Amino acid sequence: xPEVTQTPSHQVTQMxxxxxxxxxxxxxxxxxxxxxxxxxxKVEFLVSFYNNEISEKSEIFDDQFSxxxxxxxxxxxxxxxxxxEDSAMYFCASREARYEQYFGPGTRLTVT
Amino acid sequence: AQSVTQPDIHITVSEGASLELRCNYxxxxxPYLFWYVQSPxxxxxxxxxxFSGDTLVQGIKGFEAEFKRSQSxxxxxxxxxxxxxxxxxxxxxxxxxxxxxxxxxSGTRLSIRP
Numbered sequence: 001x002p003e004v005t006q007t008p009s010h011q012v013t014q015m016x017x018x019x020x021x022x023x024x025x026x027x028x029x030x031x032x033x034x035x036x037x038x039x040x041x042k043v044e045f046l047v048s049f050y051n052n053e054i055s056e057k058s059e060i061f062d063d064q065f066s067x068x069x070x071x072x073x074x075x076x077x078x079x080x081x082x083x084x085e086d087s088a089m090y091f092c093a094s095r096e097a098r099y100e101q102y103f104g105p106g107t108r109l110t111v112t
Numbered sequence: 113a114q115s116v117t118q119p120d121i122h123i124t125v126s127e128g129a130s131l132e133l134r135c136n137y138x139x140x141x142x143p144y145l146f147w148y149v150q151s152p153x154x155x156x157x158x159x160x161x162x163f164s165g166d167t168l169v170q171g172i173k174g175f176e177a178e179f180k181r182s183q184s185x186x187x188x189x190x191x192x193x194x195x196x197x198x199x200x201x202x203x204x205x206x207x208x209x210x211x212x213x214x215x216x217x218s219g220t221r222l223s224i225r226p
Contacts, residue, residue, distance in 0.1 A: 033213065043156070043202065045213040056213060091156065093214075098163075100146060101206075101214055105155035 002026045004104035006092050012110045016081050021107045023075045023092030032075045033093040033101060034067065036060070043091065049075065082111045114139045116205050116217035124223040127195055133188040133220050135203030144206040145186040146214065147177055151199045159201075162186065173197070198224045 005024045013019050025032050034046040048055040049067050066078045075094075079086055089108050093101040115138040125131050137143055145162040160171025167179040177188045186203060203217040 035214075042218045043204075043216040045215065048213055058213075100144075100158055100161050102158070103148075103156040 004092055004094055004102050006090075006104040006107050008107060009105065010108045010110070012112065013082055015084060015111055019079050019082055019109060021077045021079075021090050021092075021109070023077075023094075023104055024073055025075055025092065025094030026102055027073070029094035029096055029102075031055075031095040031097075031101075032067075032069070033095070034077045035091045035093065035103075036088040037091065037106075038085075038088045046077070046090075079109075082109075084111050087111045114143070114205050114207065114215045116203050116215055118201075118203055118217035118220050120220045121218070122221045122223065124225055125193055126225045128192050131188075131190045131193045131197070131222070133201050133203075133222070135186045135188065135217060136184050137186060137203070137205045138184065139205055139207070141207070144212075145177075145179060146204040146206065147171065147175070147186075147188050148202045148204060148216075149173075149199045150202065150219075156202070159188070193222075193224055195224045195226070198222055 007022045032049040035043050037043045045058050047057040047061045064080045068076050087110050089106045091106045092104040095101045117136045147159040148156040149159050150156050159175050160169050162169050162179045170176050175190050179186050200219045200221050202219045204214045206212050206214045
């Protein structure tokens with residue numbers, strides 16, 4: 001069964017550094033998403049992406065964040081200058097036109 | 113605005129007992145409703161979904177949920193829980209539009225008493 005994959009599974013970085021989280025969505029899916037989950041809290045929407053552009057973004061998704069689909073298979077989330085409060089589990093998801101979102105296993109980001 | 117409320121933060125049930133996890137949503141139109149399960153340190157696994165049609169939906173692992181429009185609820189049930197069901201359960205709502213995000217509830221942590 002096809003699945004969403006994410007790398008790395010755990011990323012440790014220092015405050016102020018740039019990080020790129022990578023996702024490979026399911027191949028025939030058209031819509032892509034990033035969510036995050038701060039430890040012990042609920043899952044929060046960050047951004048949706050379709051047809052090579054952002055469809056919607058939350059207030060969390062400020063200028064420090066960017067997304068890209070560089071090569072037709074990968075979908076990346078970049079945080080330009082990480083802050084301590086960016087520490088969270090980041091989930092990628094993808095979706096066909098009218099069906100449920102499939103989530104990847106997540107990348108745990110730890111900012112020290 | 114869409115929102116999801118899971119009023120129970122933590123529930124403990126005995127193995128073999130029945131389970132019901134509550135979920136209420138707020139959405140102006142017909143919602144897409146989901147239940148996801150998350151084991152510690154793991155990702156989100158879809159248990160079941162409601163898009164339209166029969167309001168009682170069956171999912172994986174013996175779970176079911178019933179959509180009640182009049183009560184704006186989508187409660188998750190299982191007739192007999194197993195120790196392996198211990199996890200965090202998230203109810204979620206999405207809109208009927210192509211790029212729509214999913215809004216998650218705050219989750220209910222399920223513990224199983226041996």
